[in-house]
Structures are given as structure tokens and as C-alpha cells.
Amino acid sequence: MTAGAGRFAPSPTGDLHVGNLRTAILAWLFARSTGRSFLLRVEDLDPERSRTEAGQLRDLTAVGLTWDAAPVRQSERTDLYLQAIGRLAEQGLVYECFCTRSEIADAPRAPHAPPGAYPGTCRHLSEDERARRRQLRPAALRLRSGVGEFTVTDVLHGSFTGPVDDLVLLRNDGVPPYNLAVVIDDAAQGINQVVRGGDLLSSTPRQAYLASLLGLPPVEYVHVPLVLNPRGQRLAKRDGAITLGALAGAGMDTDGVRNLILASLGLPPGPLDDALAAFSVARLPREPWVFEAPFPATRAPGVSPAPG
Ligand code: GLU
Secondary structure, rough: OOOOEEEEEEOOOOOOOOHHHHHHHHHHHHHHHHHOOOEEOOOOHHHHHHHHHHHHHOOOOOOOOOOOOOOEEHHHOOOHHHHHHHHHHOOOOOEEOOHHHHHHOOOOOOOOOOOOOOOOOOOOOOOHHHHHHHHHOEEEEEEEEOOOOEEEEEEEOOEEEOOOOEEEEEHHHHHHOOHHHHHHHHHHHOOEEEEHHHHHHHHHHHHHHHHOOOOOOEEEEEEEEEEOOOOOEEOOOHHHOOHHHHHOOOOOHHHHHHHHHHHHOOOOOHHHHHHHHHEEEEEOOOOOEEOOOOOOOOOOOOOOOOOO
């Protein structure tokens, strides 16, 4: 009997920064400390922006992470996503949507509808109306959701209830969205533990609801604290040296970065196996980690650095 698998699933849209690397190390620690295998998935559904896979895998290796199978790429798995949409369609749970973004933004909605929720405009179109609209623009596919919210359990956050709307299952350019792909792939890869940044907790009720409709096994969720800049914002490129490459340029080698991340988790420096031996969920910091990059990445042109 296997304990299942954990995973790290980066989008290859830029180099990994210390926040991504810290989440990856945590995902590895959670998986390994529970006897799970550890897998990687490259979330490259957006081909235009997916260019940094090789660099990301190199950096994950450099900090000492190991994984147990070749990474899978979402761009190669469209058939799986379409099959899942087919299974939902057989249950009468899929409908075509012709709305543009601005039509959705401008549509009247119920007084307590969560911001951004789809107002249901195309839910009840007649067959004639759908045929007419198909001439005008390609349809996206949406889920005919039977609930307005769904509750998940998270190892660090406990019970969490969040909104579920008629989410998109296939964009009108034929690309499946993250919320569908993540659910299908986690199940297909045998993943039963999802460790990721706390910013994704709000999407989790949608994903868990979708998994339940598809009869997929439940997953243990762990949404870990984010890494913030000194102004309390999520790390971004403009924050300066936050990638392994940029930090090396600022004089901090990869072992130094790994040790800094481990220290932020209250874990000993050195190889990840030492951290694993000391790892305990109960002692994990629950607050965001504030990371001050050693130098600013960009300065506004013509502006000299402040003296001193
Ligand atoms: N690809 C997502 C990201 O890089 C993570 C998705 C997930 O872990 O479920 O933010």
C-alpha cells in the first residue's frame, strides 16, 4: 500500500524566486516526512509565457530537491482535460458561454454574489440562441455548478469555505484553465497531498468541488505562508535580487539561499535530509516571511540612489 504523492507545480513563466523555492522545499518536506513520493508538474498551459522550465528544474535541483518521476507537462495533456469535460457533459454539467469579459463585468448580479463570480448569463440559453451566438464568437465551456460554496479542510487553516461559481472548463481559444487542469493532473499523477502558496487557498473550494463531481479521491491540502517584501507585498521581480541567479550576483551562493530559507522555517542549515529529520508541522511558522532582497533590481531612469 503506497502513501501516495506530494508535488510542486510551478508555472514556467519566469525564474523561481525565494518564495517559490521555499514553497517547493516545504512541499518536499511535507511529502517526504509523510512517506509520500514527490513529483513535479510543469504548468505550461500558457505557451506564450512558458519559457523557463529548464532553469526552474535546474534551480530546484541546485537547492537539493529530488523527485521520483520525470516531470509532466500540462501542455502535453490536453486529451485528459477534454475527457474530463466529456464526463461532466455526460452528466449535463457543461454549457456553452459566449460572454466577453466586459459583459461579465457589467452584468447585473445577485446582491450577495461574490466579486468576479459568473452571473449565469448563458446558463439558460435556448438551442436557437446558442446557434445564433456561435456564429458571432467561439464559445467557452462552463460548469453548471450545483452549489454556491464548498468547504475544504487544510492542514494549516482548518476548515475553509469559499465561493464556487460556474467556472470555465475550456476557454474559447481551446485552452483548458488552471482550475480544471490542476484537479485532473493531481488525480492522474496519484497526488494526494497538495502543498502550495497560501494565495491559492481561495481557489481550493472550486477545485475540490470539481474533483467531487468527477469522482476523484480527496486530497490533503496545505496552504503555506507566502514570502513578502518589506512593504508587505508578495515578492515580485521589481523587489531586486530574489532569484538564485540574482542572489549569486549579490554574493549569496545557492547553499546560502537554501540555508536562509531553512532558517526562516526554523530548520537547521545544510542538506535537506537534515531539515527533514528536524521537520515538524506543529513548529512550522504560520506568519508570512519577510524577505529583504540585497539590492534593488531596477532604478527609475535618471534617478540617483539616495545618498548613504
Ligand atoms: N502553477 C501554480 C503556480 O505556479 C501553482 C499551482 C498549484 O500548486 O496548484 O502558482
